[in-house]
Amino acid sequence: MAPYIVLENLNKAYGANKVLDGFDLTIEKGDLVAFLGPSGCGKTTALRLIAGLVSLDQGRIIIGGRDITAIPPNKRNTTMVFQSYALFPHMTVTDNIGFGLKMHGIPKEEAAQRINKIIDTARLRALENRFPRQLSGGQAQRVALARALVMNPEVLxxxxxxxxxxAKLRHEMRVEIRLLHESLGLTTVFVTHDQDEALTLADRIVLMHNGKIVQNGSPREVFENPRSYFVADFTAVRNFFTGGFSENGNVFVTSEGLRIDCTIRDETKTMVGIRPNKIVLNPPNPENFRNSFKAVVRLTSYRGNVIDVLADLGGREITVEVPVVSYNDGLKRSSEITLAWHSQDSILLEQ
Ligand SMILES: Nc1ncnc2c1ncn2[C@@H]1O[C@H](COP(=O)(O)OP(=O)(O)OP(=O)(O)O)[C@@H](O)[C@H]1O
Ligand SMILES: [Mg+2]
Structure with a gap:
């Protein structure tokens, strides 16, 4: 079956600033997709192109088999919820939600039914007659969502x-969006620069950098197999070393002369990264680890469930995340420690 949304070679520039540069992506019907990337990488622009709010320089957009590249936004059956919510301040919750239906000339009775239903779905009962200034951030957020959903869009x-x-509300709204998505089965694209949000919410993550897609896959694929330094850095890999496979076997030799054991030998990779929580501090059984180094404690920071340890490994700073339960006898500054990790936790990367 053909994919539901096809974005083909999207290009968009503002003057000399190439904001989207050959952006190619397909999205399956019903998927929840996250556009993830740093500020300015083109996420909002990509979303606005799908909505038709920005014109393309080059490329094609197909939704449900229909080429909509030249179709105006109000004929696309996509709705966009803006970061600022953009609620009308002088209208009640009900009128805000009903505004689009009115514009589309939906008969009053049908509109009232649809509004009524969505008010339950978005848990806005009892708030119907309030004005936006009388709502909390989370409530305003739900009104903005309801206003989009009441239009029965094909794409949200x-x-x-x-x-x-x-933080707490964000967590609740994540759950809410997932539940909404599950019950309505709407094809949804959302933009975020928060890797946690993308990992917990999305079926697929599209990681962007400078107007291009640098990796596209399930949260698990992207998190466990970051392809490049950029992707790794964005998904919380730390402790990067440059170097290469100069010796025999799977030993990556860093520019500092450290020998890091990996599970494979891949000479196209010139970097290794290790997640802070994969490094074991003072393992009781160091012989079980192919990578084991002496280091010195520089700094510790308590973070509740874990302690961040900044250590010096032969002149290099290493960040280690230690569970608090395993932290019994105080990691004093300048004390000697052993840092160890398994070969499969040496992540090989393109630079
Ligand atoms: N209307 C416009 N005119 C000129 N430049 C624009 C316009 N809209 C966006 N840009 C530029 O395009 C680039 C990408 O902007 P975009 O809003 O898509 O980024 P973003 O990934 O959504 O970033 P953020 O995470 O900060 O929201 C930026 O450099 C921005 O300054
Ligand atoms: Mg943006």
Whole structure:
């Protein structure tokens, strides 16, 4: 079966600034897809192109087998929820939600039914007559979502939907968006620069850099097999070493002269990274690890469930994340420690 959304060679520049550069992507019907990347990489622009709010320089957009490249936004059956919510301040919750239906000339009775239903779905009962200034951030967020969903779009586009919320509310809204997505089965694209949010919410992650897709896969694929330094850095790999496979076997020799054991030999890779939580501090059984180094404690920071240890390994800073339970006898500054990790945790990367 053909994919539901086809984005073909999308190009967009503002003056000399190439914002999208040969952006190619297909999305399956019902998928929840995250556009992830640093500020300015083109995420919002890509979303606006799908919505038709920005014109393309080159490329093609197909939704449900229909080429919509030249179709105006109001005929596309996509709806976009903006980061700022963009609620009308002088209208009640109900009127905000009903505004689009009115514009589309939906008969009053049908509109009332649809509004009524979505108010339950978005858990807005009892708030119907409030004005936006009388709502909390999370409630306003739900109104913005309801206003988009009531239009029965085929594609829901969300631009940083959770970025204005506090940590607890963000967590709740993540669950809410997932539940909504599951019950409605809507094809959804959302933009975020938060890797955690992308990992927990999305079926697929599209990682962007400078207007290009640098990796595209399930959260698990992207997290466990980052292809390049950029992807690794963005998905919380730390402790990067440059070097190469100059010796025999699977030993990666770093520019500092450290010998790091890997599971494979891949001479196209010139970098290794190790996640802080994969490094074991003072293992009781160091002989079980192919990588084991002496280091010195520089700094520790308590973070609740874990302690971050900054250590010096032969002149290099290494970040290690230690579970608090395994941290019994105090890691004093300048004390000697052993850092160890398994070969499969040496992540080989393109630079
Ligand atoms: N209308 C415009 N005119 C000129 N330049 C623009 C316009 N819209 C976006 N840009 C530029 O395009 C680039 C990408 O912008 P975009 O809003 O897509 O980034 P983003 O990935 O959504 O970033 P953020 O995470 O900060 O929201 C930026 O350099 C931005 O300054
Ligand atoms: Mg943006």
């Amino acid at each position: 586009l969300l631009d940083e939907p959770l970025s204005n919320l506090d």
